[in-house]
Amino acid sequence: MARFLSGPLASAARHSLLLGAPAPAAGGMEPRASCLPFLLLLLLLGTSGFFQSYAVEVDVKDASNATCLYAKWMMRFLIKYETNTSDYKDTTLHLSSSVTHNGSVCGNDTQAALLAVQFGEGHSWSINFTKTNETYQGDFITFTYNTNDTAVFPDAKRKGPITIVVKDIMHPVQLNNVFVCHNTDFVEAENVTQIFWNVTVQAFVQNGTISKKESRCRADTPTSAPTVPPTIANVTTASTTTLSPAPTTAPKPVENPDTGNYSLKSGNKTCLLATVGLQLNVSRDKPLLININPKTTSADGTCGNTTATLKLNDGNSTLISFTFVVKNASASVQKFYLKEVNVTLLNRLNGSVISNADNNNFSKWDAYLGSSYMCRKEQTLEINEDFQVHTFNLWIQPFLVKANKFSTAQECSLDDDSILIPIVVGAALAGLIAIIVVAYIIGRRKSYAGYQTL
Structure with missing residues (x-):
């Protein structure tokens, strides 16, 4: 069940808690004199409607009514949208007092945890968490805003829901630790700035008890105070903002993906075997590398005499399918090859398609029928100008699998050091x-x- 702070944070006491100012001492004593000007300023800001966001607290329970996912945070969204006069306007979307968390999922070793909230006139936000043996971390953030909400988007040219998906910037957190970040952080993509502050979250809660061990974000220190949420002005002014997390620091390179093992069956017999590490490169606005996690990825598809398709669903928002065909099916010596690759990005909240890319003109990974194809080095499959699929440690056999084992492999030229x-x-x-x-x-x-x- 989700719980919320009652009403806008307008009182001086609430402001002092939000921004880390000293609270009144026990017994009703007044704050120290040095804090009074600060509190008066906050009171003036509160009465002017500066703080309109609501803090949301979500406590997701499992089947035994034990807490499995907990989060409490504040956020707002700065959005640039086009009007009917072809001008662009800036607007701010706040969390409302009525927020639901339908679709939130606890998660486990094979399924990602999902924190999802819905608010206002058709707006929604979600983040999924994946875990390893030792850590958990945010993976993707999906935000949908509805321009039919005329109070927020007056005179919007484009009507209806608009969804964006971005990679979360949260660093891995030790299991059984709660992640805390008082300072403001934000993510920008597709004319939207998502702003977060006063964040407390723990995914994959153990034994239904929120941990007392904290993992702080880099912007925080154990005694740091929460920051004032930004406005459009101080986000767009790069020279004065202190919100950007080390913009001059080079981004951390994405590590190679883990290798997964996948198979398909026809009746009781294995008809397709695949071992591969997969990485998706999305470059519509800015390059985004997405590692496919084999622990949360399921395999499906079809096997045939001349055509086979392997479909991989990462359990979050990505579908990738590989189609293999046999060329010269009537010839005495036959080969198979990869002919088609399809990539689909989904909205994790409702399953709708955000983007789809397909290339059916490949002629790669060819090998003699009855054998397998292997390429340990990285390969790139160019789907279109926006999507690439990178493969690592590939070993594939889509036809004539015997005894659930790979047949003799034909290695790619990249691996053949003998030449x-x-x-x-x-x-x-x-x-x-x-x-x-x-x-x-x-x-x-x-x-x-x-x-x-x-």
């Missing part, structure tokens, strides 16, 4: 011949120089 030997030997011989020729020419010139006309 380097003749290249190196040939280069050495060419160099030696060049040296001999040069030495011969120099020797001939010296011998000619020794003869003089009598």
Whole structure:
């Protein structure tokens, strides 16, 4: 059940709690004199409607009514939208007092946890969490805003829900630790700035008890105070804002994905085997690398005599399918190859399609029928200008699998180090011949120089 603070945070006491100011002492004593001007300023800001966001607290229970996912945070959204006059306006979308959390999921070792809230006139926000043996972290944030809400989007040209998906910037947190971040952080994508502050969250709660161990965000110190939520002005003014998390620091490179093992069955027999690490590169606005987590990914598809399709669902928002065909099916010597790759991004909240890309003109990963194809090095499949699929440690056999094992593998040229030997030997011989020729020419010139006309 979700719980909320009652009403806008307008009182001085609530402001002092929100922004880390000292609270009144026990016994009704007044705050120290040094805090009075600060509290008066907050009171003025509160009466002017500066603080309109509501704090939301979500406590997700499992089947035994024990807490499995807990979060309490504040957020708002700065959105630029187009009007009917083709101008662009800035607006601010706040959490309302009526927020639901339908669709939130506890998660487990094979399924991601999902924190989802719905508010206002058709707006929703969600984040999913995945875990390893030691840590958990936020994966993707999905935000949907509805421009039919005329109070927030007056005279909007585009009507209806608009969904964006961004990679979460949360760092891995130790299991059984609660993540805390008082300071303001924000994520920007597609004319939307998502702003968060006063965040407390723990996914995969153990034994139904919120941990007392804290993992702080980098912007926080154990005694740091929460920051004032930003406005459109101080977010768009890069020279004065202190909200950007170290903008001059180079982004941390994304590690290679874990390798997953997938298979399909036809009746009781395995008909397709695949071992691969997958990474999706989405570059519509800015490059975004998405590692497919094999622990949360399920395999489905079809097997046939001349066509086979492997469909992978990462359990969150990504579907990837690979279609293999047999070429020259009537020939005595037959080969298979990868012909088509399809990538679909979904809205995790309602399952609707956000984006889809397909390329059915591949001619890759070819091998003789009855054998397998292997390529340990990284390969790139270009779906279109916005989507790429990177594969690592690939081993695939889509036809004629026997005894649930891969057949003899045909390795890709990237892995075949044996071709380097003749290249190196040939280069050495060419160099030696060049040296001999040069030495011969120099020797001939010296011998000619020794003869003089009598």
